[in-house]
Amino acid sequence: MTLNSEDLHQIAKIEKDKQDGFQHRIHVCVAAGCLSCGSGVLMDALGKEVNRRGLDNWCQIKGVGCLGLCAEGPLISLATSGTYYQGVKVSDVSDILDALGGNPVGRLLCPADTAFFKRQVRIVTENCGRIDPERIEEYIAESGYESLYLALTQMTPPEVIEQVTRSGLRGRGGAGYPTGLKWTTVSKAISSTKFIICNADEGDPGAFMDRSVLESDPHRVIEGMAIAGYATGASQGYIYVRAEYPLAVKRVRLALAQAERLGVLGNNIFNTHFNFTIKVRLGAGAFVCGEETALIASIEGRMGRPRPRPPFPAEFGLWEHPTLINNVETFANVPPIIRKGGKWFAGIGTEKSKGTKVFALAGKIVNTGLIEIPMGTPLRDIVFAIGGGIPGGKGFKAVQTGGPSGGCIPEQFLDMPVDYDSLLQVGSIMGSGGMIVMDETSCMVDVAKFFMEFCMSESCGKCAPCRVGTRQIYDILCRITGNQSTPEDLAMLEDLCDLMKNTSLCGLGQSAPNPVLTTLKYFRDEYLSHIHDRTCLAGACKTVVEVS
Amino acid sequence: MKEQVPNPGNTPPASSKPAEDHRLRMVNRTMQLYRNQSHALIETLHTVQESFGFLEEGVLKYVAATLRVPLSRVYAVATFYHSFTLKPPGEHTCVICRGTACYIGGSGEILDDIREKVGIVSGETTPDGQVSLLVARCLGSCGLAPAGVFDGEVTGKLSPEVVLEKIGRWQTHDPQ
Numbered sequence A: 001m002t003l004n005s006e007d008l009h010q011i012a013k014i015e016k017d018k019q020d021g022f023q024h025r026i027h028v029c030v031a032a033g034c035l036s037c038g039s040g041v042l043m044d045a046l047g048k049e050v051n052r053r054g055l056d057n058w059c060q061i062k063g064v065g066c067l068g069l070c071a072e073g074p075l076i077s078l079a080t081s082g083t084y085y086q087g088v089k090v091s092d093v094s095d096i097l098d099a100l101g102g103n104p105v106g107r108l109l110c111p112a113d114t115a116f117f118k119r120q121v122r123i124v125t126e127n128c129g130r131i132d133p134e135r136i137e138e139y140i141a142e143s144g145y146e147s148l149y150l151a152l153t154q155m156t157p158p159e160v161i162e163q164v165t166r167s168g169l170r171g172r173g174g175a176g177y178p179t180g181l182k183w184t185t186v187s188k189a190i191s192s193t194k195f196i197i198c199n200a201d202e203g204d205p206g207a208f209m210d211r212s213v214l215e216s217d218p219h220r221v222i223e224g225m226a227i228a229g230y231a232t233g234a235s236q237g238y239i240y241v242r243a244e245y246p247l248a249v250k251r252v253r254l255a256l257a258q259a260e261r262l263g264v265l266g267n268n269i270f271n272t273h274f275n276f277t278i279k280v281r282l283g284a285g286a287f288v289c290g291e292e293t294a295l296i297a298s299i300e301g302r303m304g305r306p307r308p309r310p311p312f313p314a315e316f317g318l319w320e321h322p323t324l325i326n327n328v329e330t331f332a333n334v335p336p337i338i339r340k341g342g343k344w345f346a347g348i349g350t351e352k353s354k355g356t357k358v359f360a361l362a363g364k365i366v367n368t369g370l371i372e373i374p375m376g377t378p379l380r381d382i383v384f385a386i387g388g389g390i391p392g393g394k395g396f397k398a399v400q401t402g403g404p405s406g407g408c409i410p411e412q413f414l415d416m417p418v419d420y421d422s423l424l425q426v427g428s429i430m431g432s433g434g435m436i437v438m439d440e441t442s443c444m445v446d447v448a449k450f451f452m453e454f455c456m457s458e459s460c461g462k463c464a465p466c467r468v469g470t471r472q473i474y475d476i477l478c479r480i481t482g483n484q485s486t487p488e489d490l491a492m493l494e495d496l497c498d499l500m501k502n503t504s505l506c507g508l509g510q511s512a513p514n515p516v517l518t519t520l521k522y523f524r525d526e527y528l529s530h531i532h533d534r535t536c537l538a539g540a541c542k543t544v545v546e547v548s
Numbered sequence B: 001m002k003e004q005v006p007n008p009g010n011t012p013p014a015s016s017k018p019a020e021d022h023r024l025r026m027v028n029r030t031m032q033l034y035r036n037q038s039h040a041l042i043e044t045l046h047t048v049q050e051s052f053g054f055l056e057e058g059v060l061k062y063v064a065a066t067l068r069v070p071l072s073r074v075y076a077v078a079t080f081y082h083s084f085t086l087k088p089p090g091e092h093t094c095v096i097c098r099g100t101a102c103y104i105g106g107s108g109e110i111l112d113d114i115r116e117k118v119g120i121v122s123g124e125t126t127p128d129g130q131v132s133l134l135v136a137r138c139l140g141s142c143g144l145a146p147a148g149v150f151d152g153e154v155t156g157k158l159s160p161e162v163v164l165e166k167i168g169r170w171q172t173h174d175p176q
C-alpha cells in the first residue's frame, strides 16, 4: 500500500474529528513509572465507570505516554481543561467523573502553573502525555510523518542534510558530535548498502529519557530514522534497545508494524523510489554496548567489545558497510527540524548548543521526573525552580551529570548555564541527560566508589588500562572509605586516573576516572578527612564512623 | 520442585527430540526467523532464557550446532552479557535496582538487609529454591527510586521492610 499526502491528511482529519466529538478527554499516563504505581488498573476502572454511566460518547479515556512528574504517579490529565491530577487511586474515579465540567477535585489537584511545567519547552516530548503511543493515527493527527513526506517529495537528500546542519543539532547520546556533519560523512561514503542505527541502549544508570520517548512517542524516532535513511542513502535500519525496557520494546515493535501496514515504512514510500525497513535488536545488559563499535558487534551477534576508531562506523560499520549511529533523542529532534526548518531550531538554546535537552531528574530532589528545557538553562533553575529543591530541608551538595562518564558539579557552579561546553569545562559531560541530585548526607568518596564499581564490572576486559585500572582505583577507594588508606593512596589515585584517561581504548575507560577526578577536585576535604581523621564528613560511610 | 544444580543431569540432551518440547519450539522459531544465520545468536539466547528460565548447557549445544557457531563463542557471548544466566532461577525472582538514583535512594541498605536476613546475595537462590536475587543497573524508573522487580512487576519507592516482607511471603507460600 502506498500513501500520499491526501491520505495522510484524511487520517489526521478523521482522528481530530473523533477527538473533537468528545466533551471531555481524560489522559491516563501509562508509561512505566505510573504503570508501576497502578495506572493500568486505574485506566480500566475509569473506562468501566464511564461505560456504566453510559457516557462513552461524551468522555474519552485514553492511555498516554509520560506526563513528566513521575514521583507523583499515577498521573492523569484532563485534556479539555488542562487540569492535572496526581496520586490518583481507583477509589477517586467517581469523584473525578462527577467533577467533569465543574470544579476540579481539590485533593487530587497537581498544580500545573508551577515552574516544573511552565519552564519546559517541548520539542522532543511535544507529544508525550498527549497521544496514545499505541496508535499511529494519533501521531499522524499531530503532523506525524508530514516531515518524511516533505523530505521525500520536495527535498533532495543534500537539502535535508542542509537543514539538519543549519539547525546546529548535536548528538544527544553523550559526545555532542554535530549531527549534520555525521550525516554528510555517511552520505558521501560510497557503497550500495548503508545502515541507520538508533542507539537506544541508554546504559547510564539514572537516566530514563530515551525510554520515555520510546514508550510515549515511538513513531517520532521511526520517522527521524527514515528521514536519515533518505538523506544518507540507506534503506535498512536497526533500533538497538535495552532488554530491561520491555514496555519500550513492545511499543516500538507495535509502532513498526503499524508503520509498515500504512506504508510509511517499506517499499516505494509515498510513491517515491525510497525504500526503508527497520528491525529491532535487543541488548543484553552490557553498558559498553552503548559504545558505537561495541553496539555494532552486538548486532552482529558477537560479544560487545569496542574496537579502535578510526575507521569510524560512518565509513566502516555494520557488516563493514557505512553506518549512521545516532541516539534516540537525536532522531526524535529531526521531524520538527524538517517541518519547521533548521533556522527555527537554531533560534533555541545557546550559541554552540542548539535546541532543547531532555533531562531525567532523580536523587534527592522534590520533583523527580522528566523535563525538557532549552540548552543554557542555569543549573540552579533546574534544581531549585523546576526540580523544587531538596526534600526534607537538607542542604544541596552536588549534581551528577553524564553517569559513570560524567562528574559531580558542586554548589559553586550552580549558576552555570547547562550546555555541552560549560559542562565540559567543569570536568563533567552532558552525557545522555541523567541528573542525579545529592544532598549533604551523600559521601562523595562513596559516590566515586559507586561509579568506579560500575565501570569495573562493565569493563569489557579488552584493554589493560581499563580492565586493571578500574580494579585498582576501586580498591583504593574501598580502602579510603573503609578507614585503611595512607596519604600515598591519594597520589596513586591521581596517577591511575591520568593513566586510564590517556591510554584506554574506548570512551568507557577514558571517561571512567571523571567521577573520581571531579570529586577529588571539588570535595577533596572529604577524601582528606577519610584518610587523616578516619571520619566521613557526610556521616554516610558506616565503617569509618564506627572506628572513630 | 525445580532442580537447583546447574545443568541437572536428568534433563534429556536438548538435541534428542527437539520438536517435542514446546520450549524448544520457541527457540527454533527464533532461529528460523533469522534463517539460522549466526548473527541471530543473541536473539536466540534471549528466547532460550525466556523459555527455559536460564541457558541450559544442552540447549546451548543445540543452538551452536544449528547456527553453526563454535560452542566457545556461544559460551563467550552467554557469559559476556549480564542478562544471561547459566544457573536455573528459583521459584520467584526479586530484582533490586542498583543504578545511581536507587543507590542514592538507599538500595544498598535493602541489599544489605537481604544478605543479613535472607542470606543471599545477587545471583544466588535461597536453599529452599524459592527466591532468587538479582541486581539491575537502572530499570528506568529512577523517579520512583529505590525500585525493584518482583516476578516481573516493577515496584517503586521500596524500603527494606517491604522487600523483606515480600520475600518472606514467597518463602512461606503466603498467596497475599
Ligand SMILES: Cc1cc2nc3c(=O)[nH]c(=O)nc-3n(C[C@H](O)[C@H](O)[C@H](O)COP(=O)(O)O)c2cc1C
Pocket: A170, A171, A172, A173, A174, A175, A176, A177, A199, A200, A201, A202, A203, A204, A287, A288, A289, A290, A291, A292, A293, A325, A326, A327, A328, A330, A432, A506, A507, A508
Ligand atoms: C561506554 C559508552 C557508553 C555509551 N552509551 C551510550 C548510550 O547508552 N546511548 C547513546 O545514545 N550513546 C551512548 N554512547 C555514545 C555512542 O558511542 C555514540 O557516540 C552515540 O550513540 C552517537 O549518537 P549521537 O551522535 O546522536 O549522540 C556511549 C559511549 C560510550 C563510550
Ligand code: FES
Pocket: A205, A206, A207, B097, B098, B099, B100, B101, B102, B103, B137, B138, B139, B140, B141, B142, B143, B145, B146, B147
Ligand atoms: S537508578 Fe534505579 S531505576 Fe534508574
